[in-house]
Amino acid sequence: MIFFATKSIEKRKKAELLVLPFWQSISSDAENASQFDLPGNLKIAIESGDFKGKQEETLLLYSTDEKEQRVLFLGLGEQEKVSVESLRRSFASLIKFCHHKKLKELNIVFPSIQAMTEEQLVRGIVEGLLLANYSYDKLKHDVLKSNPTVLVKRINFIGIKNQLLQIAKKYALIAEGVYFARDLVNGNADFITPQYLNWLAKSFAAKFPKVKALIFDKKRIEKEKMGLLLAVNRGSLSDPAFIVLKYQGNVKSSDHTVLVGKGVTFDTGGLNLKPTGGMETMKSDMGGAATILGTLLAVVSLGLKINLTVVIAATENAISHASYKPGDVYTSLAGKTVEIINTDAEGRLILADALAYSVKYLKPTRMIDVATLTGAMDIALGKEVTGMMSNQDALADALIRAGFETHERVCRLPLYEEYRESLNSDIADIRNRDTGRSAGAIKAAIFLKEFVKDIPWAHFDIASTAFYDKGRFYHPKYGTGIGVRLLVEFLEQV
Numbered sequence: 455m456i457f458f459a460t461k462s463i464e465k466r467k468k469a470e471l472l473v474l475p476f477w478q479s480i481s482s483d484a485e486n487a488s489q490f491d492l493p494g495n496l497k498i499a500i501e502s503g504d505f506k507g508k509q510e511e512t513l514l515l516y517s518t519d520e521k522e523q524r525v526l527f528l529g530l531g532e533q534e535k536v537s538v539e540s541l542r543r544s545f546a547s548l549i550k551f552c553h554h555k556k557l558k559e560l561n562i563v564f565p566s567i568q569a570m571t572e573e574q575l576v577r578g579i580v581e582g583l584l585l586a587n588y589s590y591d592k593l594k595h596d597v598l599k600s601n602p603t604v605l606v607k608r609i610n611f612i613g614i615k616n617q618l619l620q621i622a623k624k625y626a627l628i629a630e631g632v633y634f635a636r637d638l639v640n641g642n643a644d645f646i647t648p649q650y651l652n653w654l655a656k657s658f659a660a661k662f663p664k665v666k667a668l669i670f671d672k673k674r675i676e677k678e679k680m681g682l683l684l685a686v687n688r689g690s691l692s693d694p695a696f697i698v699l700k701y702q703g704n705v706k707s708s709d710h711t712v713l714v715g716k717g718v719t720f721d722t723g724g725l726n727l728k729p730t731g732g733m734e735t736m737k738s739d740m741g742g743a744a745t746i747l748g749t750l751l752a753v754v755s756l757g758l759k760i761n762l763t764v765v766i767a768a769t770e771n772a773i774s775h776a777s778y779k780p781g782d783v784y785t786s787l788a789g790k791t792v793e794i795i796n797t798d799a800e801g802r803l804i805l806a807d808a809l810a811y812s813v814k815y816l817k818p819t820r821m822i823d824v825a826t827l828t829g830a831m832d833i834a835l836g837k838e839v840t841g842m843m844s845n846q847d848a849l850a851d852a853l854i855r856a857g858f859e860t861h862e863r864v865c866r867l868p869l870y871e872e873y874r875e876s877l878n879s880d881i882a883d884i885r886n887r888d889t890g891r892s893a894g895a896i897k898a899a900i901f902l903k904e905f906v907k908d909i910p911w912a913h914f915d916i917a918s919t920a921f922y923d924k925g926r927f928y929h930p931k932y933g934t935g936i937g938v939r940l941l942v943e944f945l946e947q948v
């Protein structure tokens with residue numbers, strides 16, 4: 455999507471649709487939300503009471519104006535209640551309307567709003583437009599021929615200041631990171647393999663001079679003694695991959711954020727095989743890896759002056775004669791031995807090696823891991839919010855704030871000492887789960903905590919928010935890319 459600016463309504467170029475924003479008014483008709491006067495012949499549509507200006511409401515009218523044949527009234531809700539998030543939702547409803555009508559070129563009259571800064575105003579509008587303007591059609595052969603989704607290509611904002619257009623372009627770069635993460639999650643598991651992620655990492659480094667790639671093949675992973683990643687990989691036809699992508703945006707600083715991602719390209723559960731109904735969406739189990747790669751893409755495109763390393767442990771969790779076994783004990787890179795109670799609790803195993811590697815070699819000032827780790831997350835919090843655990847209040851608070859700004863809301867769960875006992879093993883240093891279902895998401899994080907030493911660390915369990923089985927507001931169905939905007943927001947502040 456490309457953005458343009460036009461100063462006045464008279465000077466606008468031709469487009470397929472003119473969009474006019476309105477406030478809802480409880481006592482009278484919907485109110486014009488822009489600084490420009492409404493064309494006289496359209497006033498009757500408001501006076502008729504057919505359009506109230508409710509948040510996300512749309513009304514299509516036809517016009518004889520030579521600039522556009524169609525005019526859309528777009529409701530923004532009550533002015534007193536407007537927020538960045540309500541704008542995202544209203545402008546997403548505009549995009550959904552355009553997809554329905556296959557419209558590519560829009561003139562949007564830019565609203566003026568007293569209740570927020572101009573930056574917030576642009577953010578809400580542009581994020582709503584961009585995040586909704588996505589569709590994963592690559593695998594639809596017949597539909598692509600007969601009825602392809604048409605995305606919006608060009609938007610001309612009428613009455614926007616030039617410096618605000620620059621802000622719009624910044625959010626467009628961040629949205630590219632979100633698309634990137636969504637595409638990875640939505641791709642076939644047989645295509646998005648550990649080797650494909652390797653290839654992606656190399657192409658990142660080839661494209662961006664400030665990014666260096668370190669890619670470990672199976673031999674090197676064996677040499678590094680990543681016993682847990684190797685254990686999870688045993689049942690798979692594809693080798694594991696361990697990827698380190700370093701972005702040096704500030705050579706003078708020793709501040710260094712390390713993002714660690716779970717890259718299980720498909721999770722069958724292993725010998726503790728998932729049942730029908732539990733496996734169908736498991737191509738999304740590399741959602742953590744997708745989120746941090748999308749974040750890196752955005753950070754590099756924005757040229758943030760920070761040092762950021764992305765670490766991905768990638769493997770399939772497959773079932774075969776060679777699969778790792780419940781009851782067996784495997785040795786982690788950190789040296790700790792782990793009793794496998796359940797082969798479906800594989801994410802924490804590969805993350806343990808990735809976190810321990812980062813502590814040992816990367817000198818992080820903070821580590822944040824992102825993982826589709828536990829189904830318990832959906833039971834606890836559902837789709838509204840992502841669970842987060844941390845060993846440091848300042849880091850946790852900064853992440854919660856970033857989640858508030860982006861509406862990628864975060865809820866912190868505790869990591870009390872007392873939970874640790876449930877992971878005691880009689881045969882090894884620790885076991886990968888206990889036998890019950892209680893506090894599943896927290897105990898997974900307690901397991902990870904064993905491998906982070908004293909580094910400030912936070913863990914995002916995106917199991918319920920990385921993938922939607924139906925669309926919500928500006929997130930189309932399937933991969934959401936949730937976490938990318940939050941992490942970019944956070945990294946802009948560090």
Ligand code: BES
Binds near residue numbers: 800826894917
């Ligand atoms: N990848 C799953 C978690 C998951 C579940 C992600 C649903 C997205 C949607 C993870 O590897 C897993 O299977 N976790 C187990 C842990 C249990 C065996 C302790 C779970 O949540 O049941």
Ligand code: ZN
Binds near residue numbers: 797799800
């Ligand atoms: Zn699993």
Ligand code: ZN
Binds near residue numbers: 718721739798800
């Ligand atoms: Zn998994």
